[in-house]
Amino acid sequence: MTEPENERGEEQFEGAAGGGAAKPAPAEPEEPEPAEDPAPEEAPAEPEREAEPEQESEEPAPEPESDASEVATVDVAEAMGAILDEAAAYQATASEDDEEAPASTLPDLTDDATLHAALESLLLVVDSPAEEELLATALEQPVKRIREALQALSARYTESGSGIDLRRVGDGWRLHTRDTYAPYVEKLLLDGQRAKLTRAALETLAVIAYRQPVTRSRVAAVRGVNVDGVIRTLVTRGLIEETGNDPDTGGILYRTTELFLERLGLSSLQDLPPIAPLLPEVDAIDDVG
Template sequence: MSDEERRDSLADQAAAWVPPWERPRPPAPTTAPAEAEAESSDAAAGEPAEPVEADEPGVPAAAVASEAGVPAAAGEPAAAGAARGVPRREPVGRRRPAVVPEPAPELADAELRGALEAILLVVDEPVSELVLAQVLEQPAERIGPVLDEIAAGYTAAGNGFELRRAAGGWRLYTRPEYATYVERFVLDGQSVRLTQAALETLAVVAYKQPVTRSRISAIRGVNCDGVIRTLVTRGLVEECGTESDSGAFLYRTTTLFLEKLGLNTVDELPPLAPFLPDDVEELADATR
């Protein structure tokens, strides 16, 4: 082909070329009237649209990513996903509120009274109102009045036992008027566990606590180291620090001591004045 023929061919091709924007578009697929009405009603009701496949022609990539749960591209409005019917997802860092357990139902007065009596029959030491409230899953302010009511009922009925406070808690005890029968049953001819020296030393510790061994020995007039060790072993006396001046150990009575005597605090001990001799001041001056 000569140069002149080649130029004519290129000119014909240039004259026949049509820009893309002027080319005729392919006809759009027709939609049935019933389907069009269903789609418009779904969009108006806000129902989520069917998921879009990634290879569906004519769907932007951003829409496919949004349908799959991928964040929209920069510049895309936040309402675009809602307009397409995509359910909104909460941020990853947001936590759901903790589930608060429902409080236990309150027991009836009769049932609460029976539960308290059953527990008090099996305890081996005084139990506090707070512990009873935790075990029964009831408000602590309900326990005290019910225990007072139970104690008053036992007293009014004249039972051989009573319910009273001791060592910061509650426990069942036999009544003092029946002590001789209980002692006869428990001891059954056995000797008293504590000697006279141990009882005297325990009394000094109870009324003078906290007190050192030397002070106890000075009051009793004899060495009491062995007796103190016996009382500590029995759990009636315990160490409670040291004296600031001499560094000697201090001793006090224990919770077991209050429990055995049926006392709530040492302040309930009987006064010593009626048991002291008339010349107690002279004796005190003589021992100094």
């Protein structure tokens, strides 16, 4: 009994040993584990393929936004264009109103009396004889009608004994005070005037003294300033006087008077001192038209 038991024990041991040796068998399939590696490689490839449609699906998403921005930009551009058009239309309407407004308030120059009044207004502000063409342009009237109106206005002043005299000087017309009332004008302007001449008056007087007879435009060209007021002062002081008109321009010519020589203690203009230290630039007058 002992031997069979031993045999059974050996068989059991061998069976156990056989069973233990069989355990490596399942380990053999573990060798294909490298074959399982391609599976993970394919697995990432599949997500990439899946990711591509996802990206494609995400890309169209911004397209509506871009469309919206484009639409918004177009809307803004259209709105700005509409605003600018409206502003331009408003400005055009406003400018038309501005142009029409004065026209409705201008005097009707078809009436002779109104035309005469308009001519008087212009003649009062001119510094030199105003030509008929210049007056016609300012009043938008035919030259012939302006000429006839000036002649009628001058005749009316004379017939009524007015203190204003409208004279034709050269190619233009200018208002003067009538000679009949000159003593009163002189009294008003000269009485109480004992003040010394200003530097501007002295410079103007020097130009006239050395280059007489000379027009006020040439004197102004030398001095570089307007001399109308100074000329009037010198005339009222009796230091200069009118002496005809320039044949080229029609401007009034001025010269010094006897009173000028008396005040300076000179017997004639030949006694005037040399011009260089007093008026070095006076030769430029000859080049002034």
